[in-house]
Amino acid sequence: MEFGVSDEILGTIAPILVYWLYSGIYILLGYFENYRLHSKKDEDDKNLVSKVTVVKGVLLQQTVQAIVAILLFTVTGNDSEAAMVQHSVFVLLRQFFVAMLVLDTWQYFMHRYMHHNKFLYRHIHSQHHRLVVPYSFGALYNHLLEGLLLDTIGGALSFLLSGMSPRTSIFSSPLLP
Template sequence: MALPSEEVVAILAPIIVYWVAAGVYTVLGRVLADHRLHSREEEEVRNLVPKRVVVRTVLLQHVLQAAIAFAVFNVKREDRRAADAGTGAATPAVAVVCCQFMVAMVVLDAWQYGWHRLMHSSGLLYRHVHSWHHRLVAPYAYGAQYNHPLEGLILDTAGGALALAVTGMAPLTAAAFFSFATLKAVDDHSGVLVPGNPLHLLFRNNTAYHDVHHQVRGGRCNYAQLFFVAWDKLMGTYVPYEVVRAPHGGLEAVPLKKKLKT
């Protein structure tokens, strides 16, 4: 069954944003070499998976994500039609959209923190699922969604579906929110501290914060993903850091706690 154009936008927009943003950050990483957390040589030497495999795996996740989103929108359409028939379709007010954004951010953050931490604390889940993502010791932009397919399904797709269900966002609102969340995920993994980056001014959970988690000694801290650091602080998994000049000439995120659990 064909979907209305707004729902097609909601399905495709985050995928398009992912690859466009990844391309932009890749170019910025070349132009702003002094602002990289990892040199291009480190990306080749330290990471445990070839970039062609990363691209292929992310494309597979996007196909699965689009297929599930298609099914979800088909299921929700009849409910929405019934509601529109009773009240008349209307464009959500700005205040409603802002509220939906905030609630969706909290829901998605809580969901991803819980699952992310579980995937580290469970040896079975880490070895067979989450360890895929940590093959990227030196993260880069288009590896943001390099995950085991099961992890992509649970953390990203199911988490997004939950946020959508809780907030009741209209398709275009969902398109805007998930595009923003995707952009944030790409930025978190970009490995580039772009000067004046508004995402870094708005969120303490940023590129350097998440880079600490990807470090070999950081796998038991800074689990929070996307927006807030509150869950890490509440649950005792928060580790502060400082950004210093690195031997490769760029930058480095250095944890301020000397002993991190491994």
């Protein structure tokens, strides 16, 4: 079934749409007080940043990630016929496993380094900690440089090292965590 949209565009846009869809579901669940970890009052009192600022920050991160994804798909040339070859389930599982391992390992050590380096913590990583009571859509809220280092470069490495095609990345979303 052909939708007229390339795998590269879907691999770029689908993770962003899924991010906001899942966030919306959690926002709706938040209206049921029994399912909340923090009260609405905690959100207002403890957070050092507004919801509008968080949304703007996340949209900026996603814009940068989308640009990098399109560039990465273009540079790697994964839209060739060779990339469209059907892979076995084993190959796809291996690609997903490698992508998750690379991305999680990269993000863990980079995040840890941001905490240990006083300069990076004070000037870059501390923005991430201004969101004390997190919103569902705040997962990507951080300094632009931190987002580039942790999420975008980590996602690009996981895509490249796993050997995924843009089509496979649509379902794994390693490029846009």
